[in-house]
Amino acid sequence: xxxxxxxxxxxxxxxxxxxxxxxxxxxxxxxxxxxxxxxxxxxxxxxxxxxxxxxxxxxxxxxxxxxxxxxxxxxxxxxxxxxxxxxxxxxxxxxxxxxxxxxxxxxxxxxxxxxxxxxxxxxxxxxxxxxxxxxxxxxxxxxxxxxxxxxxxxxxxxxxxxxxxxxxxxxxxxxxxxxxxxxxxxxxxxxxxxxxxxxxxxxxxxxxxxxxxxxxxxxxxxxxxxxx
Amino acid sequence: xxxxxxxxxxxxxxxxxxxxxxxxxxxxxxxxxxxxxxxxxxxxxxxxxxxxxxxxxxxxxxxxxxxxxxxxxxxxxxxxxxxxxxxxxxxxxxxxxxxxxxxxxxxxxxxxxxxxxxxxxxxxxxxxxxxxxxxxxxxxxxxxxxxxxxxxxxxxxxxxxxxxxxxxxxxxxxxxxxxxxx
Numbered sequence: 287x288x289x290x291x292x293x294x295x296x297x298x299x300x301x302x303x304x305x306x307x308x309x310x311x312x313x314x315x316x317x318x319x320x321x322x323x324x325x326x327x328x329x330x331x332x333x334x335x336x337x338x339x340x341x342x343x344x345x346x347x348x349x350x351x352x353x354x355x356x357x358x359x360x361x362x363x364x365x366x367x368x369x370x371x372x373x374x375x376x377x378x379x380x381x382x383x384x385x386x387x388x389x390x391x392x393x394x395x396x397x398x399x400x401x402x403x404x405x406x407x408x409x410x411x412x413x414x415x416x417x418x419x420x421x422x423x424x425x426x427x428x429x430x431x432x433x434x435x436x437x438x439x440x441x442x443x444x445x446x447x448x449x450x451x452x453x454x455x456x457x458x459x460x461x462x463x464x465x466x467x468x469x470x471x472x473x474x475x476x477x478x479x480x481x482x483x484x485x486x487x488x489x490x491x492x493x494x495x496x497x498x499x500x501x502x503x504x505x506x507x508x509x510x511x512x513x514x
Numbered sequence: 515x516x517x518x519x520x521x522x523x524x525x526x527x528x529x530x531x532x533x534x535x536x537x538x539x540x541x542x543x544x545x546x547x548x549x550x551x552x553x554x555x556x557x558x559x560x561x562x563x564x565x566x567x568x569x570x571x572x573x574x575x576x577x578x579x580x581x582x583x584x585x586x587x588x589x590x591x592x593x594x595x596x597x598x599x600x601x602x603x604x605x606x607x608x609x610x611x612x613x614x615x616x617x618x619x620x621x622x623x624x625x626x627x628x629x630x631x632x633x634x635x636x637x638x639x640x641x642x643x644x645x646x647x648x649x650x651x652x653x654x655x656x657x658x659x660x661x662x663x664x665x666x667x668x669x670x671x672x673x674x675x676x677x678x679x680x681x682x683x684x685x686x687x688x689x690x691x692x693x694x695x696x
Binding site: 293294295296297298300301328329331332333335336338340341342343344346348349352355356357359360363426 | 536539540543544547551557561564565566568569572586631634636638656657674675678679682683685686688690692693694695
């Protein structure tokens with residue numbers, strides 16, 4: 287008998303679950319196969335070593351405290367899992383409506399931003415490039431739009447002319463969100479940030495008004511240039 | 515001792531009796547803990563996985579059809595979650611053996627003898643950890659859990675012949691490792 291054929295029987299032979307008939311077959315093979323004999327010897331030694339090592343301990347009361355802890359974990363997850371609160375039939379009923387809402391949102395976004403043919407072409411080329419894991423296409427696209435930079439430059443200019451330079455840095459920290467998104471609405475966000483920023487307390491109300499007015503003026507001008 | 519069968523408890527649980535699930539946990543917690551602990555080594559991580567096993571079982575039990583026995587089913591969850599953890603560890607390169615994992619019953623053995631046993635236990639742990647995934651789970655279920663090959667085959671969804679070969683090679687490799695290191 288070949289060694290590969292005898293291997294499953296050797297497993298039973300070494301753990302003592304082999305039948306009398308198979309035992310004879312294995313012992314016949316071992317008598318003529320030095321390699322398998324060595325394996326069996328090695329396994330016998332390994333099993334002896336394994337048996338000589340005592341069981342590891344479990345902390346006291348571990349098993350008596352397991353059920354309450356599992357219950358606690360279940361409860362904790364239930365609190366964060368909306369699926370367990372809303373009945374399944376409601377989830378199933380709402381699923382098509384949710385899918386429809388997602389599609390409608392995309393269509394609405396399309397009409398709100400009215401992408402130009404050029405931008406659509408650029409976006410589709412990015413999608414294709416990203417499918418090929420070409421990440422440089424995305425950064426090239428961002429650079430080509432120059433939107434964030436335009437916005438940051440506008441704010442920087444107004445702030446520099448209105449107050450001391452240190453305010454510029456502080457303001458940028460606060461308005462990073464508005465600056466990066468760079469559309470007209472974000473300019474309004476930045477305007478309200480300016481009026482609520484404590485660092486502008488040192489400015490007179492006229493100066494604050496002047497900053498806001500100039501920002502609004504710029505945002506109106508930028509609306510013509512900014513195309514998303 | 516609760517005499518209701520697993521299937522009776524599952525039926526009661528499906529009918530809304532939460533207590534029935536507690537009974538199932540109590541019935542299998544020790545066996546599941548030891549399978550996970552053998553595969554994972556560390557008690558705290560094993561504890562975390564054991565809780566996850568039963569949390570997962572709790573949610574999946576509602577759709578449990580009874581094609582296999584509950585314990586085969588829950589063992590399968592335990593083995594899979596443990597192997598996920600082992601894979602995660604490998605990815606994060608945190609494959610280590612913590613000395614503090616080894617806590618033994620206080621015995622009257624000579625300190626040197628005790629030390630030798632601890633060293634041997636460490637080596638066995640390392641040897642088991644070095645096994646390929648499949649051999650490792652077969653070894654744990656067969657050697658430590660003493661499950662029949664037919665049962666292991668159901669848990670791991672594989673053939674009995676293949677399992678026997680896996681077990682044989684697992685023990686042979688552990689033996690070779692120990693011989694080399696001792």
